[in-house]
Amino acid sequence: MNETMEALLERRSTRHYTEEPVSEEALAQILEAGLWAPTARNRQEVKIAVARDPEWRARFRAAFSAADGRPNFANFDFGCPVFLFLYGEKDFPYIEMDSGIVVENMAIAAQSLGLGTVIIGCIRDFLRSEAGAHWRADIGMTEEDLFTVGLCIGHIERPTKKQERKEGRVRYL
Numbered sequence: 001m002n003e004t005m006e007a008l009l010e011r012r013s014t015r016h017y018t019e020e021p022v023s024e025e026a027l028a029q030i031l032e033a034g035l036w037a038p039t040a041r042n043r044q045e046v047k048i049a050v051a052r053d054p055e056w057r058a059r060f061r062a063a064f065s066a067a068d069g070r071p072n073f074a075n076f077d078f079g080c081p082v083f084l085f086l087y088g089e090k091d092f093p094y095i096e097m098d099s100g101i102v103v104e105n106m107a108i109a110a111q112s113l114g115l116g117t118v119i120i121g122c123i124r125d126f127l128r129s130e131a132g133a134h135w136r137a138d139i140g141m142t143e144e145d146l147f148t149v150g151l152c153i154g155h156i157e158r159p160t161k162k163q164e165r166k167e168g169r170v171r172y173l
């Protein structure tokens with residue numbers, strides 16, 4: 001199997017991170033991989049906000065958890081050292097699809113650098129709600145922007161169990 005296939009098949013969502021910081025160099029490469037993802041109509045509307053500050057992150061986590069009410073989601077970012085918020089022009093019909101492609105490019109880039117990631121969707125409703133307005137502003141989003149997806153990045157403390165894939169999802173016509 002070639003290296004790319006190996007990365008695609010062996011990537012797992014990491015939910016246990018060490019405290020070791022992610023280097024600026026690694027983060028720059030991961031962001032570069034995201035920025036070079038293909039985008040519909042080459043519009044490149046997806047924007048990425050990098051959140052490292054532990055204090056801001058703790059306040060965000062508390063606000064999300066208070067609004068969401070699901071105690072098991074309070075630790076939605078699993079204490080990862082770097083969290084990325086992806087967002088963009090809400091009226092662009094491909095913003096969610098493009099974000100998905102950008103985020104997966106970054107996940108695979110991180111994997112190639114020996115880092116773990118997990119894509120995060122559970123904060124979506126919060127960041128699109130009235131209660132999320134303050135946080136959208138902090139992130140740098142405007143009224144025209146829609147939060148799409150997040151990404152945890154960090155050093156892997158322990159690997160995640162492989163989730164088997166469902167059979168029969170391909171049809172040959």
Ligand SMILES: Cc1cc2nc3c(=O)[nH]c(=O)nc-3n(C[C@H](O)[C@H](O)[C@H](O)COP(=O)(O)O)c2cc1C
Pocket residue numbers: 011012013014015118119120121122123149160161162163
């Ligand atoms: C759009 C999207 C949103 C996700 N949101 C979350 C999330 O909020 N919390 C979480 O722990 N995992 C989240 N995941 C990770 C999935 O649960 C994970 O990819 C799936 O269980 C398969 O496991 P694997 O990535 O280890 O192969 C999300 C994945 C995607 C693609």
